[in-house]
Amino acid sequence: MAEKTIYLAGPDVFLPDAVAIGRRKQQLCRDYGFEGLFPLDKDEETEADATKIFRANCDLMRRASIGMFNLTPFRGPSADVGTAFEVAFMFAAGKPLFGYASVTTDYYDRVAATFGPITRRDGQPFDQNDCAVEDFNLYDNLMIARAIEDSGGVLVRVDENDSRGPSLAALKAFQAGLEVARSQLR
């Protein structure tokens, strides 16, 4: 198998030990025959400039041949919006996409767990704020879940907790995702 480059997207860049987690994920990529590109791999100097970070991330995504997206919920029941953006950016480029998360629930159940019971009206489910809740037995918003499947990839979920709750690094699911990616892209 020729070496393939994986863009490592996810909210783990916001963890205090983000750089160490990135290194660990890059090592795991090597173990599976991939090269991992992590968004924090850049000059410290560029960290403080939103435009430079944006362009550096877009460049990394253009360089990568595969996208690996940490979709563990971040600041709400859904994935990080920056990660959702990156799913579409790489989907539009026609690259295979893999998702992973440290929770195994569906979006519907996480909305109920976060905001309270979901009620049905004319068969349609609504949250406590009277907004419809997607009920497709999918991990997250259908645009994200379907893009991954349409790209030929899969979304892997493995429960893993730390002191915060669901592990935002999601290393077990990440490794399971690498396993699937290797077998699919062999």
Add this chain to the structure above:
Amino acid sequence: MAEKTIYLAGPDVFLPDAVAIGRRKQQLCRDYGFEGLFPLDKDEETEADATKIFRANCDLMRRASIGMFNLTPFRGPSADVGTAFEVAFMFAAGKPLFGYASVTTDYYDRVAATFGPITRRDGQPFDQNDCAVEDFNLYDNLMIARAIEDSGGVLVRVDENDSRGPSLAALKAFQAGLEVARSQLR
């Protein structure tokens, strides 16, 4: 000005009166010389199938020459992840993107309002869950905010409330966005 088509993205599709809001926005588009494409403009029959909805939305985005994104916070301090996905999908296609929202705060302040005080460590801001908070004076995650600016568009914010809190339809900001789009794309 030749008629241009606008894809109308946003979490307002989840409101109980989503179809009426879509019609209202399409009328406003016509008032400004645009044609508005609204995601719920499809057969009722397709509503229940995630794959069909995904593909129909992607087709509408490919047909549209402009993206108009309702980035009003949805189920958390950030924009709806489906909408974030669509920002990137149209950004990748090189189309001009406009954002609008019914809140005027920055992301940083909404994280503090939602999850409690932000603390600084070595100059870096962390939320109550010990995750770094982007502090770039931007409306939302930098990937979204910067993509809109990079595309040549702008993000318009106009405070507007209803019984839910910030109006999820964000009609005032939408109209202000149309105004800007018309003057920029003339």
